[in-house]
Amino acid sequence: MQRSLSIEPEKCTGCLQCELACSLDNEGAFNPSKSRIRVFKFEDEGRFVPYTCTQCAEAWCLKACPVDAISLDPETGAKVVSDALCVGCKVCTIACPFGTINYNQDTGKVIKCDLCEGEPECATACPTDAITYIDANWTGLERMRAWAQRTDAGAGAAE
Amino acid sequence: MAWTGKILRVDLGTGTCASEPLNMEWAQNYLGQRGLATKYYVEECDPKVDPLSPDNKMIMTTGPLTGTCASTAGRYSVVTKGALTGAIACSNSGGFFGNEMKNAGWDMIIFEGKSANPVYLLVENDNARLLDASEFWGTSVWDTEEGIKKKHNDPHIRVASIGLSGERGVKFACVVNDMDRAAGRSGVGTVMGSKNLKAVAIRGTQGVRVKDFAAFRAATDAGKAVLAENAVTGQGLPAYGTQVLMNVINEVGALPTRNHLDVQFEGAGDISAEKMVEKRQSDGKANLITNAACFACTIGCGRVSQIERTHFTVKDRPEYQGAKGGLEYEAAWALGAATGVGDLDTLTFANFICNEQGFDPISFGATVGAAMELYETGVITKEQTGGIELKFGSAEALAEVTELTGRGEGFGAEIGLGSKLLCEKYGHPELSMSVKGQEFPAYDSRGIQGMGLTYATSNRGACHLRSYTVASEILGIPEKTDPLVADGKAGLVKAFQDATAAFDSSGLCIFTSFAWTLEDVAPQIDAACDGEWSAERLLEVGERVWNLERQFNLAAGFTGKDDNLPARLLKDAAKAGPAKGLTNQLDKMLPEYYEVRGWTPDGVPTNETLSRLGV
Ligand code: SF4
Numbered sequence: 001m002q003r004s005l006s007i008e009p010e011k012c013t014g015c016l017q018c019e020l021a022c023s024l025d026n027e028g029a030f031n032p033s034k035s036r037i038r039v040f041k042f043e044d045e046g047r048f049v050p051y052t053c054t055q056c057a058e059a060w061c062l063k064a065c066p067v068d069a070i071s072l073d074p075e076t077g078a079k080v081v082s083d084a085l086c087v088g089c090k091v092c093t094i095a096c097p098f099g100t101i102n103y104n105q106d107t108g109k110v111i112k113c114d115l116c117e118g119e120p121e122c123a124t125a126c127p128t129d130a131i132t133y134i135d136a137n138w139t140g141l142e143r144m145r146a147w148a149q150r151t152d153a154g155a156g157a158a159e
Numbered sequence: 160m161a162w163t164g165k166i167l168r169v170d171l172g173t174g175t176c177a178s179e180p181l182n183m184e185w186a187q188n189y190l191g192q193r194g195l196a197t198k199y200y201v202e203e204c205d206p207k208v209d210p211l212s213p214d215n216k217m218i219m220t221t222g223p224l225t226g227t228c229a230s231t232a233g234r235y236s237v238v239t240k241g242a243l244t245g246a247i248a249c250s251n252s253g254g255f256f257g258n259e260m261k262n263a264g265w266d267m268i269i270f271e272g273k274s275a276n277p278v279y280l281l282v283e284n285d286n287a288r289l290l291d292a293s294e295f296w297g298t299s300v301w302d303t304e305e306g307i308k309k310k311h312n313d314p315h316i317r318v319a320s321i322g323l324s325g326e327r328g329v330k331f332a333c334v335v336n337d338m339d340r341a342a343g344r345s346g347v348g349t350v351m352g353s354k355n356l357k358a359v360a361i362r363g364t365q366g367v368r369v370k371d372f373a374a375f376r377a378a379t380d381a382g383k384a385v386l387a388e389n390a391v392t393g394q395g396l397p398a399y400g401t402q403v404l405m406n407v408i409n410e411v412g413a414l415p416t417r418n419h420l421d422v423q424f425e426g427a428g429d430i431s432a433e434k435m436v437e438k439r440q441s442d443g444k445a446n447l448i449t450n451a452a453c454f455a456c457t458i459g460c461g462r463v464s465q466i467e468r469t470h471f472t473v474k475d476r477p478e479y480q481g482a483k484g485g486l487e488y489e490a491a492w493a494l495g496a497a498t499g500v501g502d503l504d505t506l507t508f509a510n511f512i513c514n515e516q517g518f519d520p521i522s523f524g525a526t527v528g529a530a531m532e533l534y535e536t537g538v539i540t541k542e543q544t545g546g547i548e549l550k551f552g553s554a555e556a557l558a559e560v561t562e563l564t565g566r567g568e569g570f571g572a573e574i575g576l577g578s579k580l581l582c583e584k585y586g587h588p589e590l591s592m593s594v595k596g597q598e599f600p601a602y603d604s605r606g607i608q609g610m611g612l613t614y615a616t617s618n619r620g621a622c623h624l625r626s627y628t629v630a631s632e633i634l635g636i637p638e639k640t641d642p643l644v645a646d647g648k649a650g651l652v653k654a655f656q657d658a659t660a661a662f663d664s665s666g667l668c669i670f671t672s673f674a675w676t677l678e679d680v681a682p683q684i685d686a687a688c689d690g691e692w693s694a695e696r697l698l699e700v701g702e703r704v705w706n707l708e709r710q711f712n713l714a715a716g717f718t719g720k721d722d723n724l725p726a727r728l729l730k731d732a733a734k735a736g737p738a739k740g741l742t743n744q745l746d747k748m749l750p751e752y753y754e755v756r757g758w759t760p761d762g763v764p765t766n767e768t769l770s771r772l773g774v
Contacts, residue, residue: 013397013459015452017254020228024376029366030227031262033315043338046463046482126230127383127457156314 172272222666233454242346263363327567340483412736413606426501493524516565719762
């Protein structure tokens with residue numbers, strides 16, 4: 001069973017623990033500027049929104065790469081960049097409609113979320129459960145449950 | 160490790176920026192941030208220096224944990240001689256600026272001299288330069304922050320700046336970063352303004368490293384678990400913010416009201432945390448939109464608030480109608496109870512303006528309270544206020560005087576003197592509710608005895624963030640003591656002061672200490688920093704810092720006589736509540752305090768104490 005990152009912005013406080021965990025795992029230092037997940041703050045609305053790669057089934061980045069540096073990890077479903085193969089042409093960054101694959105000047109390669117080989121550090125670090133790692137087929141389950149509770153279907157059974 | 164080992168020295172007179180190595184021996188003795196920057200400051204500055212002269216220096220400083228994943232590890236401080244107090248000042252701020260400074264590779268930035276023209280410092284990793292700030296001078300903190308990001312086409316730049324109040328000499332101006340986080344007290348923003356330094360803008364991408372990443376992860380995870388499980392840091396603060404205290408402190412009869420004339424405020428419920436989450440009848444929305452965290456903080460006590468759009472303060476002013484940094488307890492108290500104003504949205508508006516123009520809501524609200532008393536007793540007239548009816552409880556007067564103070568105009572310039580100079584000017588020094596020139600925060604020391612000693616002996620003037628004995632006396636952390644008795648408070652205050660100085664030197668937020676002791680902090684520092692760090696060693700660092708600050712103040716001209724409280728708290732008994740009939744018993748606590756500190760009966764550290772601590 002594959003799992004997906006599920007993001008619930010309404011729980012996010014903007015603490016950036018996810019960015020710290022991501023950069024530590026990938027860069028060996030606390031460096032939010034190199035995080036594969038980014039948290040956006042919408043000042044006037046008081047909203048914080050974490051955003052990262054959703055691992056498209058038919059990934060634009062993977063298809064666009066001219067040197068096949070991006071491959072599918074069949075275990076996790078992650079699209080993973082091979083540093084050995086990437087030539088830093090940045091075509092994938094143009095192809096991705098969501099902007100979640102980005103160039104890293106320091107290495108001359110692109111960086112994106114690889115789901116940490118099935119144990120995403122951001123989800124582990126998030127103190128509010130705004131990021132969780134759940135069944136890829138049922139990322140909507142909690143929202144369904146919340147709406148289900150608000151209907152009156154089955155109310156008679158309680159009487 | 161943990162320290163970057165580099166200091167940026169900025170000479171505003173010559174316009175030069177230079178890198179120098181951090182004194183690692185001092186780092187081992189003073190840790191970082193408050194302690195280490197104070198050590199640099201006292202070594203480099205004449206204690207008698209005029210805070211607003213070019214000879215005064217201003218240091219922005221991080222702690223060794225700043226920029227790491229330790230919970231709340233995003234803090235930085237501004238250390239200088241305070242414009243409001245003339246004492247050593249260290250004002251601590253959260254937000255995201257501290258991390259950026261650390262990620263750019265700097266432990267500290269030392270500013271010296273004065274620029275001939277308005278400038279701002281731009282730091283991009285190793286590269287630092289002073290740039291012309293004439294387009295930002297005369298604008299608010301909010302416009303400056305936005306303007307700098309736009310100008311350099313980089314939304315990731317973090318900015319700390321001053322507003323109009325800091326440019327125009329309001330004595331309690333702050334340095335504000337990330338729109339609504341502030342190095343708030345003692346007038347550090349006034350010092351920055353006197354140097355013609357409008358802003359510090361930083362972009363850092365170098366990464367922060369610690370000694371042992373695996374041990375550090377384990378230690379910080381353990382620390383986070385303690386915070387999550389604690390009722391205050393795990394539930395109370397995220398849900399209600401520090402405002403959870405409003406009703407609690409009012410009930411124990413320690414909510415200073417109308418310039419400390421009363422100790423309970425009839426409008427407390429209307430300006431409380433509970434009110435902030437209640438849906439308004441008019442538009443069905445609550446004042447509080449959500450909570451927000453500073454960098455790396457797993458508590459998230461920050462408030463994001465929105466004022467009702469038709470409220471008189473924001474009607475036809477869309478720029479104030481969005482969500483912005485909301486009220487925390489000290490601000491709600493100062494803007495509300497201290498002035499007798501019980502309207503939540505007016506206080507929220509005043510708080511917005513404090514952030515926008517960069518001035519301390521505590522000193523501001525308390526000074527307005529003093530001015531209101533002067534007005535009601537006829538000492539200040541309507542002519543002098545420029546037509547403002549400055550009566551206790553007037554929301555309109557508060558809103559107006561807030562905007563004037565933000566711009567340093569009209570009667571706002573008088574308020575900008577702070578309560579001490581204002582009350583002296585009008586011939587009633589006794590009405591200034593302050594110590595060493597700095598106004599009290601939100602706890603009346605007749606109802607919480609330990610806070611009287613805390614205020615009297617605080618090295619930066621009256622302050623709750625130097626020894627928060629409220630934790631023990633009211634909340635029972637780490638153990639409950641009776642707020643109405645003076646016995647035993649000398650030792651309690653010393654213990655809180657020393658531990659707090661250690662927290663403030665680490666890069667962590669003092670709010671963690673609701674759940675953490677230094678036993679929780681030590682493993683985190685030990686895994687991050689070179690050397691071996693135990694709780695005992697941290698406590699000793701704290702005591703060393705406290706004595707260093709004390710020595711500076713004595714050399715600056717303060718004496719034991721300045722460890723005092725206004726007569727109102729020593730002679731006029733509390734009129735109601737559990738403390739009814741009580742005054743603060745400072746005379747019982749102070750001699751014992753000097754003794755447990757190892758100071759002479761005049762409040763001077765003995766040679767023995769100084770050499771034991773290596774000061
Ligand atoms: S760790 Fe969680 S709460 Fe913090 S910024 Fe990331 S998503 Fe938001």
